[in-house]
Amino acid sequence: MQVESENVDASTRIDVLIRARYSILYVVSWEEDRVEKVLREIARKREKQMFTWTITRGMVQEGGKQSDPSTADPLRALDFAMEHKEGALFVLRDFDHFLDDPTVQRKLRDVARAFRSSYKSLIILSPVLTIPSHLEKDITVIDFPLPDQEELGSLLDGIVKQVEGNPNIVVDLDDESREQLVKAALGLTASEAEDAYAKSVVLNGRLGPEDVEVVLTEKEQIIRKSGILEFYSAEEKFAHVGGLDALKQWLSKRGKAFSEAARQFGLPQPRGVLLIGVQGCGKSLSAKAVSSLWHLPLLRLDVGSVFSGVVGSSEQNMRRAMRLAESIAPCILWLDELEKGFSGTQSSSFSDAGTTARVFGSFITWLQEKTEPVFVIATANDISVLPPELMRKGRFDEIFFIDLPSTDEREEIFRIHLEKRGRDPENFNLRELAVEAAGFSGSEIEQVVISGLYDAFDEGRELRQDDLMACIKATVPLSSTRKEDIDALREWAHMRARQASSTVSEEAGVERKIEL
Secondary structure (H helix, E strand, C coil), X not given: CEEECXXXXXXXXXXXXXXXXXXEEEEECCXXXXXXXXXXXXXXXXXXXXXXXXXXXXXXXXXXXEEEHHHHCHHHHHHHHHHXXXXXXXXXXXXXXXXXXXXXXXXXXXXXXXXXXXXXXXXXXXXXCCCCHHHCCCEEEEECCCCCHHHHHHHHHHHHHHHCCCCCCEEXXXXXXXXXXXXXXXXXXXXXHHHHHHHHHHHHCEECHHHHHHXXXXXXXXXXXXXXXXXXXXXXXXXXXCCCHHHHHHHHHHHHHHCHHHHXXXXXXXXXXXXXXXXXXXXXXXXXXXXXXXXXXXEEECHHHHCCCCCCHHHHHHHHHXXXXXXXXXXXEEECCHHHHHCCCCCHHHHCCCHHHHHHHHHHHHHHHCCCCEEEEEEECCHHHCCHHHHCECCECEEEEECCCCHXXXXXXXXXXXXXXXCCHHHCCXXXXXXXXXXXXXXXXXHHHHHHHHHHXXXXXXXXXXXXXXXXXXXXXXXXXXXXXXXXXXHHHHHHXXXXXXXXXXXXXXXXXXXX
16 A cells, blocks of 8 residues: 655646556545546546446446446446446545455455556545555555645635625625635535535625634534544633733734745744643633634643553544644644643553553654644643653743732732623722732632622622632632642743743742743
């Protein structure tokens, strides 16, 4: 079995292999129409006939003329191809279902030998790659890529042209919003992209930059069907993240680097960021907010769920997850609590026959060499168990340390959570609350507001300042119960990571400004 690379255009690769008299090609694609359009063009250009086979209709010549109903039988179809005298392409749809049959395998080997001295080619077309070992040397595999930006742009232009004269439909697309809409559809098949664009028009009677979200929801279906990755809707905004101004500024700059203008300027695609810090201080919230900021789909990979009891399945699951992320790029891949998934790398050869080490090796190799615009956001609470290879420059663009919030940041977090729950922050002394909540994480401040609301609701009145103050005094923050661990994490991050905030919490010493 030979696998053709995708450095050359797919139609050109297929044409070259057919002209070189490769007997059997295996084209992996969901898009029968796109692949067969390419094959029809090749057949026309090379003056060959073209036949299409299905289990339901048998062998049918291009133009709709059915050759023989008995050719619905797989072996009879192969006999028909061998007996045909003229140059031709024989396209077998979903023929992979029959490759386990020893008789079919033998017949295909006969076809491969016979076709080498003819002008005939056999093309197996299926979305699933299944090749028995007996046929590995006789079949050449071609991964037919999904539509690129140019093809998707043509589809979008076709939709725009269709609705141009309709007075009930408004088209509001400048060059930038058109590029965003086209990029949002990357990873969809041509028919899926066309349906998504049409759906945008039908939903609100217009086609504009706001329809990026509509197209992204189509990608959610792809993720759900995979069973490996989770799709997160872009609901969290950076306005919901208190503090972390240095991290926000860094991410805002990188978001612009996904554009074509950035490529022409010479900027590479952003690779990813590793967020390390105290639990409950906004690592996961920041990952979710980036999706909204950049208008890109957010996929969550639980590393623990990759590991399976079946030998070899864990490595396959990781490869599938990476391929799936690449297929819908540009996107954001979020790996939460990375240390829990890869903590056993060093002892893997003794504990799990090397499975964790192999999965980790596949991941870091992909992280280093990936060319598709998949931005990886990894979060970790305990860096002491993370493999040192993960920290090497080149894996991530930057490593940020997220500390406990400073007084100003705690005041902002109180404001955010009061507003989210329909309360006017001006009715509260936020500075007093922030000072009293020294050492609290963002999630602990959120729980203070929620607990205060419970108390007020139980007594049938509105939330007051003293409710929040009482909840603060009743809470023992993580900075007290895990002080030694947090101090060790700060010590590690002092020289190895970039601060996510321009101010440091008083819990880490005297508050001071950090030059951005």
